[in-house]
Amino acid sequence: MLESKDITMRFGKTVAVDHISLRLEPGHIYALLGPNGSGKTTWMKLAAGLLKPASGEMLWNGQPVGIESRKEIAYMSTEPYFYNWMTAGGVGKYYADFFGDYDAERFADLLDRMELTPELKVKEMSSGMLAKLKIAVTMARRAKVWLLDEPFNGIDLLARDEIARLIVESVDKDAILAMSSHLVEEMEAVADKAVFIKKGVLAESWDLEELRQETGLSMADRYREVYSRQKGV
Amino acid sequence: MRFDPMIPIWAQVVEQLQLDMVTGRLQPGSKMPSGRDLAVRFTINPNTAARVYQEMESLGLCEPRRGLGTFVTEDAGRIEALRRQMAEDALNRFLVSLAGLGMTPADAVAMLREHEQDAQ
Numbered sequence: 001m002l003e004s005k006d007i008t009m010r011f012g013k014t015v016a017v018d019h020i021s022l023r024l025e026p027g028h029i030y031a032l033l034g035p036n037g038s039g040k041t042t043w044m045k046l047a048a049g050l051l052k053p054a055s056g057e058m059l060w061n062g063q064p065v066g067i068e069s070r071k072e073i074a075y076m077s078t079e080p081y082f083y084n085w086m087t088a089g090g091v092g093k094y095y096a097d098f099f100g101d102y103d104a105e106r107f108a109d110l111l112d113r114m115e116l117t118p119e120l121k122v123k124e125m126s127s128g129m130l131a132k133l134k135i136a137v138t139m140a141r142r143a144k145v146w147l148l149d150e151p152f153n154g155i156d157l158l159a160r161d162e163i164a165r166l167i168v169e170s171v172d173k174d175a176i177l178a179m180s181s182h183l184v185e186e187m188e189a190v191a192d193k194a195v196f197i198k199k200g201v202l203a204e205s206w207d208l209e210e211l212r213q214e215t216g217l218s219m220a221d222r223y224r225e226v227y228s229r230q231k232g233v
Numbered sequence: 234m235r236f237d238p239m240i241p242i243w244a245q246v247v248e249q250l251q252l253d254m255v256t257g258r259l260q261p262g263s264k265m266p267s268g269r270d271l272a273v274r275f276t277i278n279p280n281t282a283a284r285v286y287q288e289m290e291s292l293g294l295c296e297p298r299r300g301l302g303t304f305v306t307e308d309a310g311r312i313e314a315l316r317r318q319m320a321e322d323a324l325n326r327f328l329v330s331l332a333g334l335g336m337t338p339a340d341a342v343a344m345l346r347e348h349e350q351d352a353q
Contacts, residue, residue, distance in 0.1 A: 027279075028280070029278055161276065168272050168276055168277065168279065169269065172269075172279075188238040188242075189236050189242050189275075189277045189278065190276065190278060191278060192280045208242075209243060212241045212242070213241050216239055219238065220238065221238075221239065
């Protein structure tokens with residue numbers, strides 16, 4: 001279990017994450033929702049152990065996240081992080097050196113599904129191709145937790161469908177996947193839990209099938225209700 | 234398959250599978266995909282897929298066999314009853330839309346007769 005216990009993060013005077021308590025359980029796919037600047041990315045970086053919280057803790061199976069948890073928690077950031085001189089295949093090798101849970105065979109398969117080849121050079125790839133490479137190499141890890149920040153951004157429709165399938169088939173009963181996306185529709189059927197973050201605060205969390213059954217609302221409808229300006233702060 | 238995100242996804246998949254049973258795309262006694270395969274095939278959350286099978290089992294349309302997976306019922310009568318029930322649902326929806334236009338079931342019958350004659 002990944003547990004965020006009353007966690008707060010500040011950048012100067014800005015409170016990016018404000019006392020968020022949240023438990024992510026194995027066997028579930030979480031959609032993290034919120035407008036730009038609501039704190040999703042900061043929360044993910046805290047969960048990945050890349051930022052130290054101002055207060056509160058982030059626990060992975062009861063232990064604070066850090067160097068050890070990074071062996072089991074795969075994080076994909078929004079910004080590209082590959083060197084220009086690398087090839088797609090080279091990016092895989094780089095991951096193989098860093099992560100014990102990296103599966104080279106799976107990477108080869110995922111590259112193919114993303115319609116990329118190992119010979120492609122990073123400096124010659126479009127932003128969409130780089131986004132697909134990021135997904136392929138992140139999901140090639142046999143991780144216990146995947147944290148995907150904007151996995152559908154800048155990616156064409158068919159590849160987005162392929163990514164949704166890939167997410168569904170990757171999350172078994174022992175794994176956790178959390179993703180943020182502004183493409184809410186892409187996540188409707190794939191996620192089973194939705195977490196709404198508003199101005200750094202956990203606003204609501206839902207089981208999505210219960211949301212539909214109890215309120216007749218989709219995740220996108222609920223998003224509009226939670227963040228609509230007319231409803232006040 | 235495209236889903237209506239305002240209606241529980243499991244219910245929409247159950248409906249699709251029921252249609253497949255009635256039209257014979259899913260034959261009585263045949264093996265159903267595993268929960269995981271169903272999730273991938275429909276691109277739905279695996280927990281939603283598990284719920285689909287729970288529902289199909291409680292409706293008597295599927296049965297789990299230990300160690301072998303889930304199978305479509307061999308009871309042809311059950312599938313016939315399902316066809317009947319789906320037809321009744323369709324009929325009710327039809328009558329509700331006609332009622333919304335201010336027409337009675339008797340008007341509907343008259344229209345159906347007319348329609349049938351036109352077709353011949």
